[in-house]
Amino acid sequence: GNSVTQMEGPVTLSEEAFLTINCTYTATGYPSLFWYVQYPGEGLQLLLKATKADDKGSNKGFEATYRKETTSFHLEKGSVQVSDSAVYFCALRGYNTDKLIFGTGTRLQVFP
Amino acid sequence: KAGVTQTPRYLIKTRGQQVTLSCSPISGHRSVSWYQQTPGQGLQFLFEYFSETQRNKGNFPGRFSGRQFSNSRSEMNVSTLELGDSALYLCASSLRTDNTEAFFGQGTRLTVV
Numbered sequence: 001g002n003s004v005t006q007m008e009g010p011v012t013l014s015e016e017a018f019l020t021i022n023c024t025y026t027a028t029g030y031p032s033l034f035w036y037v038q039y040p041g042e043g044l045q046l047l048l049k050a051t052k053a054d055d056k057g058s059n060k061g062f063e064a065t066y067r068k069e070t071t072s073f074h075l076e077k078g079s080v081q082v083s084d085s086a087v088y089f090c091a092l093r094g095y096n097t098d099k100l101i102f103g104t105g106t107r108l109q110v111f112p
Numbered sequence: 113k114a115g116v117t118q119t120p121r122y123l124i125k126t127r128g129q130q131v132t133l134s135c136s137p138i139s140g141h142r143s144v145s146w147y148q149q150t151p152g153q154g155l156q157f158l159f160e161y162f163s164e165t166q167r168n169k170g171n172f173p174g175r176f177s178g179r180q181f182s183n184s185r186s187e188m189n190v191s192t193l194e195l196g197d198s199a200l201y202l203c204a205s206s207l208r209t210d211n212t213e214a215f216f217g218q219g220t221r222l223t224v225v
Contacts, residue, residue: 036216043216043218044204045216046215049213059216089155095159096147097168098160098167098204100145100147100155100204100214101157101159102147102154102155105155107156
């Protein structure tokens with residue numbers, strides 16, 4: 001079945017450092033891929049998405065490229081801020097369904 | 113426009129009781145999905161509804177049930193509550209067309225004592 005694997009956290013960085021959170025997936029067909037972010041006490045917010053191979057999703061300085069050859073969708077940001085501290089979830093959605101399959105989440109802590 | 117609204121935000125129940133959680137999707141959205149979030153199991157899919165029909169169901173016992181009304185509002189019910197049902201229950205809505213995204217509510221925090 002479909003699945004998502006995310007790197008374990010927490011990831012601890014200093015402000016302005018470069019961020020990478022790895023995400024790989026297993027799926028049949030051509031899933032859509034997403035990164036969601038969850039701030040303390042909140043629900044999930046969509047950060048970015050990509051719906052086909054080689055698409056690059058981007059938002060608020062975050063980027064991720066849909067790599068079919070490596071089945072990956074790694075999240076990157078060139079310069080993190082303290083306000084980026086949150087839990088990040090990689091997710092996939094298969095064809096003709098709204099069901100999302102999530103990774104385990106990666107907690108990011110950014111210190112000034 | 114208003115986002116996804118989940119009520120109540122917090123709930124404390126006793127083992128053996130039942131509970132009903134409500135989700136009002138974004139206006140115009142016809143698809144509603146439910147997820148359970150726990151520290152141990154992460155985010156797990158419960159149900160997906162579209163136009164009052166359940167399209168998908170996750171791997172949860174029959175104590176977990178749901179429904180969707182003609183106005184797209186959805187409810188989920190958990191009967192005979194167990195301590196392990198303590199979780200954040202999240203609802204998401206979407207337009208249900210190609211390339212749409214799911215918008216999540218803030219969730220209902222259920223504590224079973």
